[in-house]
Amino acid sequence: MALIHCPECGKEVSDQAAVCIHCGYPLNRAQEERFALVLLSLNQDYAGIVHTVQLELLIDDHNAAKDLVDHLPALLRRDMTYEEAVELARRFQPNAVVKLVRDRGETDEGLLSAQETPLPVDPEEEKHGLGFGGTVAAVIVGIFAAVLLLSIL
Numbered sequence: 001m002a003l004i005h006c007p008e009c010g011k012e013v014s015d016q017a018a019v020c021i022h023c024g025y026p027l028n029r030a031q032e033e034r035f036a037l038v039l040l041s042l043n044q045d046y047a048g049i050v051h052t053v054q055l056e057l058l059i060d061d062h063n064a065a066k067d068l069v070d071h072l073p074a075l076l077r078r079d080m081t082y083e084e085a086v087e088l089a090r091r092f093q094p095n096a097v098v099k100l101v102r103d104r105g106e107t108d109e110g111l112l113s114a115q116e117t118p119l120p121v122d123p124e125e126e127k128h129g130l131g132f133g134g135t136v137a138a139v140i141v142g143i144f145a146a147v148l149l150l151s152i153l
């Protein structure tokens, strides 16, 4: 059994399941659905994003890649499976903001304004997030206890 991401809610489900256990999405439909990825904005690392665009979109011309990044939103690629689209999104994150959309054969322009579908929630990241929050809370409690102790003495 392998785990795949549900294209509807982004959570992990078994590839053997007929429907998503989280949201009820019929997973057999996921095989037929196509997705596209849109580059919305850059957080940082302009040169790095241009390089990623060249590498992932197989654009030889450096200036053509720059031109794409300079005119956002830009359609990166269309007609992908959900997992392919997620994989491509990972290459651009976290240095850029990307939008995953369903590709139902709209025009390229139509895809730019199409409604976003969620990217997978990484369970590992969630755990790390809680771990970090817990550490911060422990430090705050520790400092508070120390101050309390000193004020008593």
Ligand SMILES: [Zn+2]
Residues within 6 Å of the ligand: 006, 007, 008, 009, 010, 011, 020, 021, 022, 023, 024, 025
């Ligand atoms: Zn789901």
